[in-house]
Amino acid sequence: MTADSQGFSTRAIHAGQPADPTTGAVVTPIYATSTYLQDGVGRMRGGYEYSRTKNPTRRALEECLAALEEGRHGFAFASGLAAEDTLLRAVCAPGDHVVIPDDAYGGTFRLFDKVASRWGLDYTPAKISDVAAVRAAVTPRTRIVWVETPTNPLLGIADIAALAQLAHDAGALLVVDNTFASPYLQQPLVLGADVVVHSTTKYLGGHSDVVGGALVVDDDSLADELAFHSNSMGAISGPFDAWLTLRGAKTLAVRMERHCDNAERIVEWLGGRDEISHILYPGLETHSGHEVAAKQMRRFGGMVSFRMRAGEEAAVAVCDRAELFTLGESLGGVESLIEHPGRMTHASAAGSPLEVPGDLVRLSVGIEDVEDLIADLARAFGG
Ligand SMILES: *Cc1c(COP(=O)(O)O)cnc(C)c1O
8 A cells, every 4th residue: 555545644643654663663753863873984874964954753744744735745844934934045036026815824924024025025915815816916027826725814715726727827836825724624735736834833733832834845846945945044843843743743633623623613603692793714605715615625624713893802802801712822732722813913914914803803723622612702702
């Protein structure tokens, strides 16, 4: 049986992780070493010479992530943003242009707006759920069409297959930040994307105990560029972080099923609350991206946003009153989190085209007992 024909969880548990050849250890060890014995000058023993370039624990994670995304090459970084930065430098040059989502992750926006722009890269925010709007934003200099789907925090849906076609027609790459969906719910490379980006800090790690990022690609020459830049820039995942992420990834499928079950129940409950003006969840048939999401995702995920009819102070109050839903940034862990994007994760987008509504609340629905989560929200809503 080849790895390609194995099911998702089998790959999560085994891909890149054969028993350790030296000791038979079933779990990939944390190779806490910077350097490796050489058998003679220039003769590496196991293909490793220095851990910035390659490390066996990181390698195991990279192979596992590639298998989960059905790509041929994976790269693990110190954070999602380190992965993004490495990608930009590997594929872009001064004068190039990038199309980004008009509700991109705040840190991604900041990377383009405050860092990459200084190095001669310019960007246009576009409504990526609207293929025509993306097409209108593309210029002859566009090198990347950058997409998140679902988007953060507004849960917009981009049609990956349609945008891959559009990007390729324009001579650009389609990059998909797959952090919100995770490879269990959506596999962008299979739909035609060129690069998948992850903040493995979120669902892949899944336990809010490690920060990391990843890139997965299929194309060999693009992989060579990424390997070169990863080694030259050095923003790699350390072995302990890689090990924690790999440990988390093994249970991704069962966690995601439960995240989805709980999110669906909470969406149903929110639907009966008068305090709310909008529920943003792609699983709702009334969601504008529902049809595309149903076509390209296995289920609709664990992220739910909603808007409070009474405005910003009411949204802040719900966040402050929740207890079991921990008030905090980040997402994708086993524990439920609540946050106010306008003043927290997306504060850096204030005053920009990416500013988010003040009445918005974002939930990362965890895998606790859903009755307890609903009771906590009921309390936070004031009864
Ligand atoms: C968190 C996040 C990132 C950035 O990842 P870090 O690991 O925090 O650097 C990028 N994209 C999305 C969608 C995220 O949620």
